[in-house]
């Protein structure tokens with residue numbers, strides 16, 4: 001799909017997305033009709049105060065949860081038309097995920113954690129290994145390939161999570177507070193590396209953060225407010 005205006009192909013088009021949660025007698029309308037596009041290779045910050053719905057939004061776009069109304073198109077595929085296998089395929093082939101906490105497999109080395117997504121997708125071990133080493137080396141972890149997560153610093157663990165997200169060359173990386181668990185100095189460095197690598201790979205990214213300073217380093221900032229998105233820059 002082409003948005004016409006910016007002259008780029010969109011990897012993500014969200015139209016009139018709605019999500020509410022019912023708790024007892026109370027209905028909380030978190031997303032009240034969100035419209036959002038992310039172009040190929042574009043890095044978009046999703047900002048908003050705590051509770052504004054950033055994680056809810058990323059869960060919808062990551063095809064991780066149902067219960068949504070509206071349209072989500074990822075790399076040309078309409079989410080509502082996908083069955084469970086289709087959602088798994090889109091997540092595996094078109095998306096990469098980075099969370100606030102690394103969620104690395106504790107019994108596997110840094111390299112093995114990055115190799116796994118490619119193996120699951122059906123790649124050869126040699127290719128997956130070469131890709132993992134390239135990504136980890138680009139993130140300054142060439143000397144940490146055999147370390148397990150518990151043997152790495154917080155910043156190093158998060159770099160491995162970034163490498164894992166990029167292993168299958170996703171069109172779109174979804175990142176939920178990717179540096180939220182790091183001290184300010186380390187967060188700055190890791191976010192800079194994340195942006196450099198994502199740009200170098202030509203992937204797009206949608207990055208939820210409540211850190212406006214970090215958001216300003218991205219190509220565009222959109223704000224979630226009262227269940228809708230407004231463009232900041």
Ligand SMILES: Nc1ncnc2c1ncn2[C@@H]1O[C@H](COP(=O)(O)OP(=O)(O)OP(=O)(O)O)[C@@H](O)[C@H]1O
Pocket residue numbers: 021022023028030048049050051052053054055056057210
């Ligand atoms: N499964 C759920 N059941 C009920 N309410 C929920 C559920 N998930 C989220 N919410 C509510 O939806 C609102 C948005 O939550 P969400 O986690 O998306 O916000 P956020 O912007 O990511 O916040 P933070 O920056 O604190 O992570 C909150 O009020 C939250 O309590």
